[in-house]
Amino acid sequence: MLWQILTPDLFAAAVRLSTPIALAAMGAAVCERSGVVNIALEGLMLVSAFFGTVVAIFTHNTWLGVFGGVFAAMAFSALHAWASINLRADQIVSGTAINLLALGVTGFLMEAIFGHPGTTDPVPTIPPVFNFPMGGPGVLGTTWTWINTIVFSYTPIVYFSMFFAVFMTWAMFRTRWGLRLRALGEHPRAADTVGINVLRGRWIAVLISGAMAGLAGANLALEQVGGFTENMTNGRGFIALAAMIFGRWIPGFGFLASLLFGFADALQIKLQIFSNVIKIPPQFFLMLPYVLTVVVLAGVVGKAVAPAADGKPYKSKG
Amino acid sequence: MSDGFDTPLSPNPLNNVPALRAPGQGRDVPPPAGDSADKDFAMQRERMQRVIKAITPFISIVIAVLVSSVFIVATGGNPIAAFQALLYGAFGTPRAIGETLLRTTPLIFTGLALAYGFRSGVFNIGAEGQLYMGGLAAAYFGITFGGLSTFIAIPLIIIAAAAAGAAWAFIPALMKVRIGANEVITTMMFTYIGKYVVSWLVTGPLADNSGIPQSAQLPPSSSMPRLSAIIPFLGTGRAHLGIVVAVLFAVVIWAVLKYTTLGYEARAVGYNPFASQAGGISVGSTIIKSLCISGALAGVAGAVEVMGVYGRLFDNFSNNFGFTGIAVALLAKNNPLGVIAAALLFGALDAGAGTMQLEAGVSQKVINIIQAVIIFTIAAETIVTWSIEKFSARKGVGA
Numbered sequence: 001m002l003w004q005i006l007t008p009d010l011f012a013a014a015v016r017l018s019t020p021i022a023l024a025a026m027g028a029a030v031c032e033r034s035g036v037v038n039i040a041l042e043g044l045m046l047v048s049a050f051f052g053t054v055v056a057i058f059t060h061n062t063w064l065g066v067f068g069g070v071f072a073a074m075a076f077s078a079l080h081a082w083a084s085i086n087l088r089a090d091q092i093v094s095g096t097a098i099n100l101l102a103l104g105v106t107g108f109l110m111e112a113i114f115g116h117p118g119t120t121d122p123v124p125t126i127p128p129v130f131n132f133p134m135g136g137p138g139v140l141g142t143t144w145t146w147i148n149t150i151v152f153s154y155t156p157i158v159y160f161s162m163f164f165a166v167f168m169t170w171a172m173f174r175t176r177w178g179l180r181l182r183a184l185g186e187h188p189r190a191a192d193t194v195g196i197n198v199l200r201g202r203w204i205a206v207l208i209s210g211a212m213a214g215l216a217g218a219n220l221a222l223e224q225v226g227g228f229t230e231n232m233t234n235g236r237g238f239i240a241l242a243a244m245i246f247g248r249w250i251p252g253f254g255f256l257a258s259l260l261f262g263f264a265d266a267l268q269i270k271l272q273i274f275s276n277v278i279k280i281p282p283q284f285f286l287m288l289p290y291v292l293t294v295v296v297l298a299g300v301v302g303k304a305v306a307p308a309a310d311g312k313p314y315k316s317k318g
Numbered sequence: 319m320s321d322g323f324d325t326p327l328s329p330n331p332l333n334n335v336p337a338l339r340a341p342g343q344g345r346d347v348p349p350p351a352g353d354s355a356d357k358d359f360a361m362q363r364e365r366m367q368r369v370i371k372a373i374t375p376f377i378s379i380v381i382a383v384l385v386s387s388v389f390i391v392a393t394g395g396n397p398i399a400a401f402q403a404l405l406y407g408a409f410g411t412p413r414a415i416g417e418t419l420l421r422t423t424p425l426i427f428t429g430l431a432l433a434y435g436f437r438s439g440v441f442n443i444g445a446e447g448q449l450y451m452g453g454l455a456a457a458y459f460g461i462t463f464g465g466l467s468t469f470i471a472i473p474l475i476i477i478a479a480a481a482a483g484a485a486w487a488f489i490p491a492l493m494k495v496r497i498g499a500n501e502v503i504t505t506m507m508f509t510y511i512g513k514y515v516v517s518w519l520v521t522g523p524l525a526d527n528s529g530i531p532q533s534a535q536l537p538p539s540s541s542m543p544r545l546s547a548i549i550p551f552l553g554t555g556r557a558h559l560g561i562v563v564a565v566l567f568a569v570v571i572w573a574v575l576k577y578t579t580l581g582y583e584a585r586a587v588g589y590n591p592f593a594s595q596a597g598g599i600s601v602g603s604t605i606i607k608s609l610c611i612s613g614a615l616a617g618v619a620g621a622v623e624v625m626g627v628y629g630r631l632f633d634n635f636s637n638n639f640g641f642t643g644i645a646v647a648l649l650a651k652n653n654p655l656g657v658i659a660a661a662l663l664f665g666a667l668d669a670g671a672g673t674m675q676l677e678a679g680v681s682q683k684v685i686n687i688i689q690a691v692i693i694f695t696i697a698a699e700t701i702v703t704w705s706i707e708k709f710s711a712r713k714g715v716g717a
Contacts, residue, residue: 039502079694089698092441092502096644097694104686105389111681112393238506245500283518290510294489297499 005274008149010266015150016224018262019158020045020216020233024240025247025254026161026168027212032249033172034205035185035309039095040080041213042237043102048073048217050106053228054113056123062222065123066157069221070214076102077210085202088313099237107230118230125226126155155223157215164212165255172251181205185307188314198314213237235290242293249307260296264289374699375649375692379663382691386684393680400678407673408666414673416555419545420627421637422665423557424449426564427619428643429650429657430571431612436652437575438584438608439591444490444505445616446640447512448483452617454516455482456624457524457533457631464537471540475625476563476618483617484610486512491609495602501609509640517633524631532632542626558626565658567615572654584608616640637668645689648696664689 024041031038052069056062080098083089111117130152172178180201183191188198216236221228239261247254268285275282387397408418428445435442442448455478463471490504517531526534542558575581586594587604595601619639624631646664650656667689671682 083694083698087698093648093693093697096443097690097697100641100686100693101690104683104690107683108389108681108687111683235510238503242503281518281522283514287511287514290507293507294504297504298493298497
């Protein structure tokens with residue numbers, strides 16, 4: 001039975017399911033490195049999924065939907081930036097407000113636009129980038145199926161998240177921009193003293209985080225599901241935060257941590273198919289990713305230390 | 319003054335987690351007294367700030383109504399008709415008043431849970447999960463205690479529910495203290511886990527074999543008596559005695575915070591963990607106690623729902639009361655007595671939402687927007703403070 005479970009599909013599904021978590025987690029890493037906590041990820045993803053779907057439906061163009069979703073999430077994250085950077089509001093409370101606002105706005109507009117709660121009309125999903133035939137030549141047969149499924153079966157945003165993991169890790173630790181970004185979150189006063197614009201730097205970081213959460217929502221609605229369902233993010237934003245912490249505020253590690261959650265989710269779905277064989281109630285599989293988050297936070301992370309000024313508003317003395 | 323990063327960093331990661339102080343706490347320290355002219359000015363300014371603080375919640379409500387009106391107008395609705403229907407649905411008839419009280423009851427408990435947490439510097443965003451555990455305990459013990467008299471059964475069930483809620487908050491509390499895991503994430507994860515636990519129990523071990531995922535009905539002796547038994551005015555409404563229990567709890571929590579060592583330590587840790595540690599308070603154990611008390615209060619919210627409203631346990635029985643509790647606590651400025659008023663407002667919004675949708679055709683979801691805007695403006699209360707100060711400076715008031 002093990003080989004019925006550990007199929008290439010399982011691993012490909014793990015990558016696909018981890019993508020929204022990874023994107024949001026990597027964006028949050030940028031955000032928190034600059035000293036702003038962003039627990040609004042859940043709401044930002046939801047907003048993007050909704051507006052992405054709406055734009056896709058009205059323009060009959062799923063790609064425009066992706067842009068619409070990212071733009072909407074950035075607009076909401078600008079609200080968070082304004083409150084937590086300029087008005088020095090409590091960042092966690094502001095983030096909570098945005099999560100609630102996202103739930104309200106998407107639910108309200110859902111009924112206003114589509115006339116009913118629940119689910120929007122379906123939109124065509126973005127197809128995979130490569131579309132190779134499954135069968136391989138002779139001996140290579142099984143190997144090719146594995147490679148094809150695990151390497152070449154994904155949609156564009158999934159590949160983008162892989163690229164972003166490498167690029168952002170490099171940018172954060174090997175460029176001047178990255179050094180400055182980290183300075184903002186570790187010691188904003190020092191950064192200010194040497195002439196770095198703290199508020200602008202944090203704004204940019206929050207907007208990047210918003211754009212990434214927006215891509216995460218677009219991936220969910222326009223690549224995976226093909227439409228919007230109320231509260232479709234279902235805690236992924238919070239799992240992304242856990243993945244970011246697990247990844248020690250390093251984008252690449254956050255990506256790998258997300259893969260773990262994606263794998264738990266994929267396994268959970270797969271195991272449900274076998275629920276008549278293994279007599280375990282489905283709820284136990286459903287809670288697997290959340291239990292994993294707690295276990296990971298409790299056991300593995302241990303000594304993770306957040307950027308020193310994370311969550312602390314900055315007020316220039318000048 | 320300290321901006322946070324001037325404070326020496328503690329090796330304990332717990333102290334490096336994001337600011338968990340509730341808004342409005344630990345700010346606006348009165349300026350040091352100088353000579354008498356300075357002192358007069360300082361006092362006037364302080365008085366002015368106190369007035370602004372007191373009216374911020376009301377301004378938040380006004381802003382929330384305006385923002386939601388924009389949404390209603392933008393979608394072709396009539397905000398005046400909508401809010402009229404909302405008010406009628408909340409207070410227009412004795413039955414409506416009863417319904418408002420019914421929805422206020424759990425919100426007082428969850429509001430208290432969040433307020434107590436905020437006061438001690440913890441953000442129990444997972445009150446919803448603890449509420450489910452409380453509901454679960456109430457259903458289990460309600461059926462078990464069926465043979466007892468109501469006066470014995472109900473207190474016992476409330477204690478059991480409180481214990482269940484506290485237990486569900488204990489692990490996140492321990493994780494926060496021992497390894498610095500942010501309670502916002504852990505309590506949230508426990509909410510999802512708790513929901514699935516309840517979902518499993520009502521389909522399996524606790525199912526009433528009706529084919530519907532729900533537990534058996536609680537016996538009458540362990541159900542909350544109707545409020546109309548005492549106040550005939552409320553007629554056939556569903557409001558129950560839980561509201562009286564809730565108000566009692568609010569007074570007790572208020573007294574605990576104000577007069578007991580437990581409450582003093584909680585407030586001290588919420589205000590400044592470094593100073594508390596230096597002053598000999600064990601920050602860790604205080605945080606654990608506070609999160610457990612917060613969880614216990616949320617657990618009782620679940621119990622009153624099960625005992626008073628549904629009489630049984632089922633999937634998703636909570637109307638997001640755990641999350642609305644955040645808004646309630648913030649609006650009440652974390653004052654346990656203020657929680658009663660804030661819960662009444664949100665209870666009324668909740669009760670009137672259905673009427674609003676029926677009579678004015680405006681989606682109930684607008685209530686979520688109102689709540690979010692209230693939280694947002696209170697979080698960013700400098701919006702209000704700043705605009706009032708600008709306004710009054712122009713008028714020459716206050717300075």
